[in-house]
Amino acid sequence: xFTAVVGVNWGDEGKGxxxxxxxQDYDIICRYQxxxxxxxxxxxxxxxxxxNLLPSGILRDGVTNVMGGGMVIDLEHLCGELDSLExxxxxxTPERLKISDKAFVCLPYHKQQDILEEERLADKQYGSTxxxxxxxxxxxxxxxxxxxxxxxxxxxx
Numbered sequence: 001x002f003t004a005v006v007g008v009n010w011g012d013e014g015k016g017x018x019x020x021x022x023x024q025d026y027d028i029i030c031r032y033q034x035x036x037x038x039x040x041x042x043x044x045x046x047x048x049x050x051x052n053l054l055p056s057g058i059l060r061d062g063v064t065n066v067m068g069g070g071m072v073i074d075l076e077h078l079c080g081e082l083d084s085l086e087x088x089x090x091x092x093t094p095e096r097l098k099i100s101d102k103a104f105v106c107l108p109y110h111k112q113q114d115i116l117e118e119e120r121l122a123d124k125q126y127g128s129t130x131x132x133x134x135x136x137x138x139x140x141x142x143x144x145x146x147x148x149x150x151x152x153x154x155x156x157x
Contacts, residue, residue, distance in 0.1 A: 024060060026057070026063065027062070027063060027064060028057075028063070028064045028065075028066065029055045029056070029057025029058075029060075029063055029064070029065050029066070030055065030065075030066040030068055031054075031055040031065075031066070031067055031068060031071060032068040032069075032070050032071070033068065033070035033071055034070075034071060034072070034133070035052075035053065035071060035072030035073070035074060035106060035131065035132075035133040035136070036052035036053040036072075036074050036077045036078075036106075036131055036133075037052070037129040037131050037133045038052055038053075039051075039052055040052070040056050042056055042059055044059060046059060046088065046089070046090065047088060049085070049088070051081060052077065052081065053067075053071075053073070053074065053077055053078050053081055054067070054078070054081050054082075054085075054092075054097070055067065058085065058090070058092060058096065058097065059085075059090060063096070064095065064096060064097075064098065065096060065097050065098070066098045066099075066100070067097070067098070067099045067100060067103055068100050068102075068103065069100040069101075069102030069103055070103075071100070071103040071104070072103070072104050072105075072106050072132075072133050072136045072137065073099065073103050073104065073105055073106060073148060074105075074106040074131065074132070075105065075106075077131075099148055100148065101147060101148050101149035102147055102148070102149070103147065103148045104136050104137075104139070104140050104145045104146065104147055104148075105136075105145070105146045105147065105148060105150075105151065106131070106132045106133070106136045107132070107146065109135075110132030110133075110135040110136050110139075111130065111131060111132035111135075112132075113132065113135040114128050114130045114131065114132045114133070114134060114135055115130050117134075117135075118130060
């Protein structure tokens with residue numbers, strides 16, 4: 001069986017909570033796009049968790065979670081979320097978390113671009129979270145972005 005949770009209101013719709021509830025019936029949970037500009041608050045028997053980047057299924061034992069090729073990965077933020085889960089007793093292993101080689105990497109200059117663009121727009125700002133997501137997607141569409149696979153290739157770096 002396949003179920004998709006898709007939001008249509010561009011914001012806080014409870015998608016993370018819904019995925020957490022549904023994930024108890026699935027073996028694989030995939031997050032296909034977006035970055036750490038999202039916020040998923042999940043309250044379950046293990047406690048309260050605020051996830052920005054990781055799929056909500058990461059809180060369920062025995063569930064494989066996939067971060068898809070359409071995602072923007074801020075490595076520093078990802079490490080922070082993983083550390084936070086570990087502190088609360090949630091083990092995240094390579095078997096439980098798969099990250100697509102095609103996912104794009106958010107670098108510090110992307111965040112700086114985001115901040116500068118919001119400042120340039122002044123009173124016409126679009127409300128960026130200033131986490132560099134839009135500039136990374138810009139690099140993606142211009143075919144010049146850094147992908148997760150590139151991190152393993154010393155000649156690419």
